[in-house]
Amino acid sequence: MTIARVSTFAFSGIEAIPVEVQVQVAPGLPGFTVVGMPNKAVAESRERVRAVFSSLGLSLPPRRVLVNLAPADLPKEGTHFDLPIALSLLAAMEVIPPAEVIGYAALGELALDGAIGPTTGILLAALEAGRLGLGLVCPKAQAAEAAWAADAEILAADDLRVLIAHFQGRQILSPPARPVAAPEARADGPCLSEVRGQESAKRALEVAAAGSHNLLFVGPPGAGKSMLAERMAGILPPLTQREALEVSTIRSVAGLPLGNVLSSRPPFRNPHHSASQAALTGGGPRGRPGEITLAHRGVLFLDELPEFPRPALEALRQPLESGEVVVSRVAAHVTYPARVQLVAAMNPCRCGHLGEAGRECGRAPRCGEDYRAKLSGPVLDRLDMVVGVQPIPATELSRAPAGEPSAAVAARVAAARERQRVRWGEDGPRTNAEAPIAALQPSISADAMTLAEQAVERLRLSNRGFVRTLRVARSIADLAGEAAVERAHVAEALAYRQR
Known part of the structure; x- marks a missing residue:
């Protein structure tokens, strides 16, 4: 035997x-x-x-x-x-x-x-x-x-x-050459210079990229919401070798091609709004990873946010908070990482023209309330920043000069991320979006903290909304190169909490 x-x-x-x-x-x-x-x-x-x-x-x-x-x-x-x-x-x-x-x-x-x-x-x-x-x-x-x-x-x-x-010793195989990790050149993707006007929305995009904050654009069709969101990938800093290996491991398990180079580009996933809950969070008979895992350490872009099935959006609540998703099936119980930056876009109502005289439908403003009701309060509470995007008049659109290129914005974002790395250390939070309130408090001035506390009562913010406001304020201060979070930084962060 x-x-x-x-x-x-x-x-x-x-x-x-x-x-x-x-x-x-x-x-x-x-x-x-x-x-x-x-x-x-x-x-x-x-x-x-x-x-x-x-x-x-x-x-x-x-x-x-x-x-x-x-x-x-x-x-x-x-x-x-x-x-x-x-x-x-x-x-x-x-x-x-x-x-x-x-x-x-x-x-x-x-x-x-x-x-x-x-x-x-x-x-x-x-x-x-x-x-x-x-x-x-x-x-x-x-x-x-x-x-x-x-x-x-x-x-x-x-x-x-x-x-x-x-x-058998008849033909010895040579080991493959060890690959060398080299910084990957930034791809020739969409550039922010192509976006004319929309300065406040571009500012919000930069702040969100600096701290990896969740962001929602709201505006009528054709205002440039998707155009702005698709340029997020071009201003994010490259992944570290450790992060790139982590992302590549997920792609390997999912059966996606890796190639011969360890990619340092953050993932950018853009699922269609017909995606099911299992497609977003993972599942199926074999408990495969979903879009939120494939976007780990990168961006998950959900265009036409209210059109996604409500159970699918509700299933994102826990992963967005904890940074991981647990897929439970009869034959599988697996945990996947899901530390993503959510970027979303939506119209103000189903017809998209709420508030535009002569263009809104006959059900206004009720249609806008019904459309926004597709998004639950807990889902909205996990969005750090909500920004209105209004269409640019044709005369301004055709005559406005080219905007600031993505490379210039990316340099400022990288500098802000480096300040966070030095502050939190290698074993601490990766970005401001992951920082606990105890770590944020020492760098917030008394005047800024007072304004934030007053806003909790006036704007009826939840405890989560309060903490996320302080995180956004910390990112705004990092972009400005300030060691302390001042009142102006908190005021700008509160402006992004509009609902």
């Missing part, structure tokens, strides 16, 4: 859970069984492995072959179990030395001719393999992705024959 072992991983959220693939070849009726809570894709691995062995000129031993995926009480899903099952079976058949594969984890989908295809979660698996002191066997197409895990030995092959030759 022969038993061989190869390591691999199961994924729960952005956590890689070690799994040991144990293969036993024992006397008994010929058969090939996979146990250990495999889903259908994993159970079908036996047929793919059987076909691959036939293409290699190998036949399964006329014995009982049992594959156990340990721990047996952990659900297993995905086609990446093909490669570890094949390698452990080859070791059990002594086609390759069992001792050669014992120190590796493997992931990859097998084609019927033995080709090793890409799969999800390679970067996450490589990082966990390095932490456990294991090497990683992966598809050659994903070698660059795996190589970002500097602590793991990477063996990348495009065919099972190549791996067999390597472990």
Whole structure:
């Protein structure tokens, strides 16, 4: 009786859970069984492995072959179990030395001719393999992705024959080159200079970018709300290497392409307003990440905010506050990071022309009240800034000079972010939007705090609204290069709390 072992991983959220693939070849009726809570894709691995062995000129031993995926009480899903099952079976058949594969984890989908295809979660698996002191066997197409895990030995092959030759010592695979993290050049995306006028809205966009504050633009159709929001990505500072690795890990788990460069550009996700709750927060039978997770450390832009299904918007309340989303299903219970900056846009009413004489519908102003009622108070309370955007007259639009370019605004935003990094430290809040009130209070002048306290009563702000106002005021002071938050900074922040 022969038993061989190869390591691999199961994924729960952005956590890689070690799994040991144990293969036993024992006397008994010929058969090939996979146990250990495999889903259908994993159970079908036996047929793919059987076909691959036939293409290699190998036949399964006329014995009982049992594959156990340990721990047996952990659900297993995905086609990446093909490669570890094949390698452990080859070791059990002594086609390759069992001792050669014992120190590796493997992931990859097998084609019927033995080709090793890409799969999800390679970067996450490589990082966990390095932490456990294991090497990683992966598809050659994903070698660059795996190589970002500097602590793991990477063996990348495009065919099972190549791996067999390597472990037999007949053809040694060279490890992929370690990638070098280099600052990524800012893409030639939309520039703020294309926005004519709208100085107050552009100021609000800059303040929101400086502190990563949630922002809502309200105005009639064609006023430039979406145009402004789409330029947020161009003024945000690049991700640090640690943040870029975190974002890339999420993309790897979601099966999105990574390429050969670790992107330093913050994510910008723009789902359609027909998106479901599961699409926004994550879910489905396998508990996949949603848009709020794919936008982690970046911007989630929700255009036509009231048109989103109300349950989907309500489901965003907790993630926007806590920075993580818990997806609970019968077969899955996973936690994903969701530290995003929400930027949204909406019309004042369904027809979009509330308050415009001769253009508003016959139900005004009732139509505006009904339209705004689609957004609950708790959702609105999580928006740090609400800014009205009015259309620019055609004469001004055609004659106004070009606005300030995104690069100039981005420089000021980067300087403000650097002040926050120095203030909060490497282990503190990443931006002002995450700072607790206890950390904000020492830098707020007595006069500014008095104004904020008075505004709580007059504007009937919630405790959350009070704290978020102080956070926005802190960002305004950072843009001005001021060490203390003064009364003028709080006054501007309160102007953005209009409802």
